[in-house]
Amino acid sequence: MEALKQKILKDGRALNDQVLLVDSFLNHQVDAKLMAQVGEEFARLFANQGITRIMTVESSGIAPAAMTALGMGLPLVIMKKSSSRILSDDTLQTQVHSFTKNSDYQLTVKRKYIHPGDRVLVIDDFLANGEAAFGAARLIEEAGATVAGIGIVIEKAFQPGGRRLAEAGYKVISLARVAKMAENHIEFCD
């Protein structure tokens, strides 16, 4: 998506060859107009696939996921990051390793917000090693639902998440794919 790539080049900042800072338009301050375009693009790319529900991981996935839900006219469910295990029949949980914090959290969702037979589109801000997306997929499948697709705003294609998810059979579409980065330098795949 060209407008997104231009924004990343203009306002994004590679801290090093691993971490991209986009907190001026995606992770802290939000460019709502750009997010609306992102939502429209995901709605177009994942149209006619029988999707019934959008899901994301708090908190940075919420803006693009909400715009996608709006574009598709579907409910949005936010999976929570909990620090402790909840032992209850009405909650699903799975452990996920956080790329940015280098620590583990319990990805959590209430069963009443995901139903057997749902076809779920997972939306997230970044794809690095794929841990968050695999965690989301585990919860969705444990609920008896299907992952119909995974939409990523920015994929760091030099990290293994995209390949791992594709090998596991998931349909992944990323709006911007970063081929490589260095301090203050960003290159896209195409």
Ligand code: 5GP
């Ligand atoms: P993964 O689970 O694929 O290893 O990492 C994806 C998650 O880590 C995303 O949900 C995102 O919050 C965070 N993340 C990974 N890489 C970056 C990055 O370069 N910049 C920012 N801002 N977040 C990242």
